[in-house]
Amino acid sequence: xxxxxxxxxxxxxxxxxxxxxxxxxxxxxxxxxxxxxxxxxxxxxxxxxxxxxxxxxxxxxxxxxxxxxxxxxxxxxxxxxxxxxxxxxxxxxxxxxxxxxxxxxxxxxxxxxxxxxxxxxxxxxxxxxxxxxxxxxxxxxxxxxxxxxxxxxxxxxxxxxxxxxxxxxxxxxxxxxxxxxxxxxxxxxxxxxxxxxxxxxxxxxxxxxxxxxxxxxxxxxxxxxxxxxxxxxxxxxxxxxxxxxxxxxxxxxxxxxxxxxxxxxxxxxxxxxxxxxxxxxxxxxxxxxxxxxxxxxxxxxxxxxxxxxxxxxxxxxxxxxxxxxxxxxxxxxxxxxxxxxxxxxxxxxxxxxxxxxxxxxxxxxxxxxxxxxxxxxxxxxxxxxxxxxxxxxxxxxxxxxxxxxxxxx
Ligand SMILES: [Zn+2]
Numbered sequence: 001x002x003x004x005x006x007x008x009x010x011x012x013x014x015x016x017x018x019x020x021x022x023x024x025x026x027x028x029x030x031x032x033x034x035x036x037x038x039x040x041x042x043x044x045x046x047x048x049x050x051x052x053x054x055x056x057x058x059x060x061x062x063x064x065x066x067x068x069x070x071x072x073x074x075x076x077x078x079x080x081x082x083x084x085x086x087x088x089x090x091x092x093x094x095x096x097x098x099x100x101x102x103x104x105x106x107x108x109x110x111x112x113x114x115x116x117x118x119x120x121x122x123x124x125x126x127x128x129x130x131x132x133x134x135x136x137x138x139x140x141x142x143x144x145x146x147x148x149x150x151x152x153x154x155x156x157x158x159x160x161x162x163x164x165x166x167x168x169x170x171x172x173x174x175x176x177x178x179x180x181x182x183x184x185x186x187x188x189x190x191x192x193x194x195x196x197x198x199x200x201x202x203x204x205x206x207x208x209x210x211x212x213x214x215x216x217x218x219x220x221x222x223x224x225x226x227x228x229x230x231x232x233x234x235x236x237x238x239x240x241x242x243x244x245x246x247x248x249x250x251x252x253x254x255x256x257x258x259x260x261x262x263x264x265x266x267x268x269x270x271x272x273x274x275x276x277x278x279x280x281x282x283x284x285x286x287x288x289x290x291x292x293x294x295x296x297x298x299x300x301x302x303x304x305x306x307x308x309x310x311x312x313x314x315x316x317x318x319x320x321x322x323x324x325x326x327x328x329x330x331x332x333x334x335x336x337x338x339x340x341x342x343x344x345x346x347x348x349x350x351x352x353x354x355x356x357x358x359x360x361x362x363x364x365x366x367x368x369x370x371x372x373x374x375x376x377x378x379x380x381x382x383x384x385x386x387x388x389x390x391x392x393x394x395x396x397x398x399x400x401x402x403x404x405x406x407x408x409x
Contacts, residue, residue: 049323051093053078053258054251055119055126058100059111063118064347065402066332066340069366072381073329074260075124076372080388096254097126102133102140102241118349122359123381131254133246140241143249144202144234146282147275153234155200156182157193175267177230178203203231204275211270216327216390217397218263223270232271244268248275255286256324263328263397273324327390332369332400340402347404357408365407369400 053074057067078093097116101107116130147153158166158181166179182190183205193200206225214220223229234245251259251272259269332340345351352362360378367384368376371392 049257051078051082051258051325052096052255053093053260054096054098054254054256055124056098056100056247056261057112057115058103058106059115060103060106060108061111062114062348062350064340064344064349065362065366065407066347068118068122068349068362069332069369070261070329071119071122071124072363072366072384073327073370074258075381076384076388077258077260077327077390080385093258094128094255095126096128096256097130098250098254099130099132099134100243100246102246103243104134104240107134114350118353121349121353122363131250133250136246136250137241139249139253140235140246143245143279143284144241146284147204147234147278148202150278150282152278153202153204154183154185154231155190155194156203156231156233157185157198157200158182177228178232180231183231199237201233201237202235204234205231206271206274209274211274213269213273213326215266215269216325217330217393218266218328221266221270223267225270225274229267229271234275244271245275248272248279249284251324252276252279252284252286258325258327260327260329262331264331266328269326269328327393329370329393330397330399332402335401335403344404347402347407352408355408361408369402371396 055071055074057063057071063071075095078095097119099112099115101112112130112132119126144153156178158178162181163176163178166181167176182203185193206229208224208226210222211225212220212222232244233242235241250256334340334344340347349362358378360380363381363384364373364378365376367373367379372384372388373379
């Protein structure tokens with residue numbers, strides 16, 4: 001699945017020209033914040049809202065066991081009955097399929113079709129047509145434009161080497177926090193470099209503030225945005241949009257309120273919630289999650305100019321991000337402690353299917369990784385629905401080890 005990274009991808013070595021931003025010179029005088037509380041279908045109790053989840057694969061190759069594990073959990077989270085929810089039964093959840101294909105140099109032709117074929121084979125269905133991020137560039141343009149209007153992003157001219165030299169990686173995970181060099185640039189110097197056409201990415205400027213959220217598996221989380229995450233690239237210097245912006249725009253506009261992904265994205269979740277909040281303040285809001293047609297609007301609805309602001313009177317309520325339920329999963333490592341990767345061909349569904357492994361065997365193994373059964377015995381995805389619960393994973397959320405040499409006998 002796509003969701004396995006938080007990287008500083010501000011600078012790549014290819015030579016493509018940077019893409020011009022929408023012209024924002026005229027708009028800065030009129031502050032574009034809504035005066036009325038932002039309407040959101042997602043606010044309110046998580047137990048009374050229709051559940052909307054998503055499968056979000058990157059079409060960079062064949063699915064492997066780690067992807068199936070995440071996809072199964074996302075599918076069960078939306079499809080399993082919720083006895084505590086009075087609406088459950090007559091308002092089934094919705095599961096979208098979003099093909100995360102904006103990192104075009106990594107995309108493999110036909111990989112989207114292989115993934116859909118593997119999902120069918122596994123018995124993991126979705127609702128509506130697949131949504132391709134590569135067709136949503138105008139939405140990301142609009143979001144970046146609105147963040148620029150709100151003075152929340154700035155151009156960064158640093159090379160990767162310059163950033164590494166000026167910053168110390170975080171303990172443990174090697175995450176590099178941007179040292180803020182270009183945030184401190186003199187505005188005249190910044191304008192001069194932009195006018196010269198200097199290669200640059202766009203970074204979001206994060207405040208020294210804490211972002212909190214509850215995770216279904218890992219419990220309460222809090223991150224200091226400036227200190228633990230740092231100013232993050234939203235559009236790369238090669239003109240491609242970063243995952244961190246695209247996923248916020250898409251989850252917001254697709255009405256997603258149930259997010260399941262690896263625990264390496266806990267930090268990204270804090271960042272994404274903050275960006276989501278800024279877009280909400282700029283007038284973006286979730287689409288009606290009752291629309292089960294799969295038709296995703298291609299433009300955000302914008303507020304008419306006469307409703308524009310007085311930021312002083314903007315109610316606190318409008319700044320509260322719509323409620324999303326997050327479940328971050330333990331990671332799955334190989335026996336040497338490295339993260340499972342697509343290069344482990346033995347875990348690739350193409351190879352497994354050729355070897356005659358059944359979908360029930362693959363699902364059963366992943367259900368065991370999710371602690372939904374005590375042994376990796378074969379089972380169908382549908383048979384897991386009745387008793388699905390996050391409880392066993394909450395109780396045991398150590399990272400998993402998956403040994404390709406002993407899989408499936
Ligand atoms: Zn910079």
